[in-house]
Amino acid sequence: MLIDQEIRPVMPYTRPRGKKEFFRxxxxxxxxxxxxxxxxxxxxxxxxxxxxxxxxxxxxxxxxxxxxxxxxxxxxxxxxxxxxxxxxxxxxxxxxxxxxxxxxxxxxYDMRKETIERVFADMKEKHGMRWTTLRGLKKVKAQAMLIAACMNLKKIANWMWRSRKNGPNPSNPCVNMHGLLSNLYSFIICSLRNTVSIKKETVFCLQTEIKTKTVQDSF
Incomplete structure (x- = not known):
């Protein structure tokens, strides 16, 4: 689909699979x-x-x-x-x-460490995506999509703030939109923290095995 739409695919190297003593x-x-x-x-x-x-x-x-x-x-x-x-x-x-x-x-491909990898790091370190306290694919997917929406809002707000030409002028629409998006981003994060509250739950690690510990909230 990428090639048919004339989008240049940039894929990583995949090691050959199979037994070493056999022909690849x-x-x-x-x-x-x-x-x-x-x-x-x-x-x-x-x-x-x-x-x-x-x-x-x-x-x-x-x-x-x-x-x-x-x-x-x-x-x-x-x-x-x-x-x-x-x-x-x-x-x-x-x-x-x-x-x-x-x-x-x-x-x-070298730009991955400056773009994609940084997004993953922010999701895990700043938005609680290293662990999940929710059960079921549907709930975890909803949580991940909300966090992704928050990060997109934050990115748009930062882009608009940097694109201002006359400095931090309160009458500048970019600055006003930046504040609006920032407030909306904070509102969604606070809503997630307040609505999903679990006293004791099995915490699932998204990288390694399952661990159990007591938590006060999801983030």
Whole structure:
């Protein structure tokens, strides 16, 4: 969807998964023209079927694989058949991987520590998102959305305050809107603190395991 809308995707590096002693998926070369995979021993894995999850399955010839010297590095299948899957949208993921090595993506990715990571840190340290005293996905989601709304209001207020041209003039509409948004932000935070009050509750850690302790409020 990002590529179709001409939005540049900036994704992190993902380590290869699977057993270390086995061949990695990138060692099986995909031939786009013939729509097949080629194994490290130059044998062809032909297209077989497409499963319900949207993955195209490419299978090897068991008559050839049974005599392969590297079969122990390839598969543990009892019928000596190697299966490599390829999603129907894999070409988009390959384009994302290609863009990851460009200098533009590297510059944009470095901005994470100045933008996205700071937002997460503020949510955990200043708005109580490191722990939750609510039970159920619906309640926790509502709490998180309210906190996100508060942070957006605070960000808009800061932007408007910095964009003023003539200094902190009370007649400046930017300054008035800044005060309005700040008051609204404070009102929502106080409402959350007053409406959600729990004397003793199981506190769920959003990062590690479940812990139990006594709390007076949710924040």
């Amino acid at each position: 998926k990138h060692e099986y070369v995909y031939d786009e023209y013939y729509d097949c995979y080629i194994c490290p021993n130059n044998q062809i894995l032909k297209y077989s079927t497409t499963n319900r999850d949207g993955y195209r399955e490419y299978k090897s010839d068991p008559k050839i694989c049974i005599n392969c010297p590297d079969i122990n590095k390839c598969t543990n299948s009892k019928n000596h058949t190697k299966v490599v899957t390829r999603h129907i949208w894999e070409n988009y993921m390959e384009e994302v991987e290609h863009l990851r090595h460009t200098s533009i993506n590297k510059e944009i």
